[in-house]
Amino acid sequence: xxxQRTPFRQLSKIYQAILSLGGLERSVRDVDASLQAAVESLxxxxxxxxxxxxxTTQPAASDxxxxxxxxxxxxxxxxxxxxxxxxxxxxxxxxxxxxxFISGILASTGCWEPFETEVFRRLLRPDDFVIDIGxxxxxxxxxxxxxxxxxxxxxxxxxxxxxxxxxxxxLMRCEPRAAVESRxxxxxxxxxxxxxxxxxFNMGDHHLFDDxxxxxxxxxxxxxxxxxxxxxxxxxxxxxSDTQGSEARxxxxxxxxxxxxxxxxxxxxxxxxxxxxxxxxxxxxxTRLEELGYAMYEVNEDRPKLRALDRDMIKEMxxxxxxxxxxxxxxxxxxxxxxxxxxxxxxxx
Numbered sequence: 001x002x003x004q005r006t007p008f009r010q011l012s013k014i015y016q017a018i019l020s021l022g023g024l025e026r027s028v029r030d031v032d033a034s035l036q037a038a039v040e041s042l043x044x045x046x047x048x049x050x051x052x053x054x055x056t057t058q059p060a061a062s063d064x065x066x067x068x069x070x071x072x073x074x075x076x077x078x079x080x081x082x083x084x085x086x087x088x089x090x091x092x093x094x095x096x097x098x099x100x101f102i103s104g105i106l107a108s109t110g111c112w113e114p115f116e117t118e119v120f121r122r123l124l125r126p127d128d129f130v131i132d133i134g135x136x137x138x139x140x141x142x143x144x145x146x147x148x149x150x151x152x153x154x155x156x157x158x159x160x161x162x163x164x165x166x167x168x169x170x171l172m173r174c175e176p177r178a179a180v181e182s183r184x185x186x187x188x189x190x191x192x193x194x195x196x197x198x199x200x201f202n203m204g205d206h207h208l209f210d211d212x213x214x215x216x217x218x219x220x221x222x223x224x225x226x227x228x229x230x231x232x233x234x235x236x237x238x239x240x241s242d243t244q245g246s247e248a249r250x251x252x253x254x255x256x257x258x259x260x261x262x263x264x265x266x267x268x269x270x271x272x273x274x275x276x277x278x279x280x281x282x283x284x285x286x287t288r289l290e291e292l293g294y295a296m297y298e299v300n301e302d303r304p305k306l307r308a309l310d311r312d313m314i315k316e317m318x319x320x321x322x323x324x325x326x327x328x329x330x331x332x333x334x335x336x337x338x339x340x341x342x343x344x345x346x347x348x349x
């Protein structure tokens with residue numbers, strides 16, 4: 001039900017499942033469809049990890065250095081054939097060695113977060129204005145580029161220099177019809193320059209707080225949505241955010257927009273550990289979303305069905321298996337209760 005953020009917990013979870021996988025495989029025809037999907041998801045994760053272990057021949061990085069620092073530039077990335085339902089296969093660039101999770105899974109399956117990808121695909125309309133915060137190497141930006149037409153618009157934020165360079169190349173490769181704007185910035189409540197703490201093996205786990213792991217950091221510009229969107233004649237209709245704990249600050253940085261009635265459809269990471277490390281409270285973030293009038297649903301790769309969430313459920317999670325100490329997380333779909341787009345998600349409930 002809850003997804004593990006730390007790779008060590010992920011590996012432990014997968015290891016325990018491997019021990020029983022043989023029995024599951026023998027009886028897979030006798031289990032229900034949801035368990036079959038879980039087994040298949042597990043096979044995919046195991047395959048991706050095996051590929052990464054097999055391809056990692058360099059010693060572990062130290063002192064915050066990237067694992068691929070000694071590689072010639074052409075060897076630091078590779079192109080895969082991405083596959084998404086109801087879209088033709090397309091070329092997509094990934095990191096070659098140092099990104100064991102996003103790039104690793106993409107290398108082995110051709111798709112990242114298949115359930116969230118399907119939710120995102122169904123939600124978008126050709127004329128949407130999509131804003132992608134923490135865009136990483138551009139998976140969701142590429143999807144938006146494929147789905148939006150000349151009436152659409154995409155704005156993607158990614159502060160890490162290497163991820164940003166790959167993001168721009170992936171967006172250009174999609175030959176988008178919509179107007180596309182990529183910004184090498186972090187998004188939060190204030191303006192200025194902040195430190196981005198880098199992971200040496202998970203290019204999707206950079207964050208703006210110091211977790212005491214002696215990570216290397218780089219200075220990156222920080223902006224807010226109130227400032228970025230202040231003079232826009234049109235506001236985003238869809239917002240996606242996956243920033244390792246900055247979601248509460250991002251919403252506070254859009255206070256003026258929300259006060260003026262802006263209510264985009266949002267897909268947000270909800271990671272209590274990252275929120276706490278960033279100086280925020282997970283329940284306060286939930287409360288803010290409630291105050292804005294959103295209906296909220298869990299988007300979880302381990303349980304590929306949308307599940308309606310309420311305050312009591314969140315409080316129970318936060319005092320149990322999704323406490324900050326557990327480092328588990330979920331993703332939340334937030335939209336108006338009367339949104340017409342819910343009709344396109346009916347079979348996902």
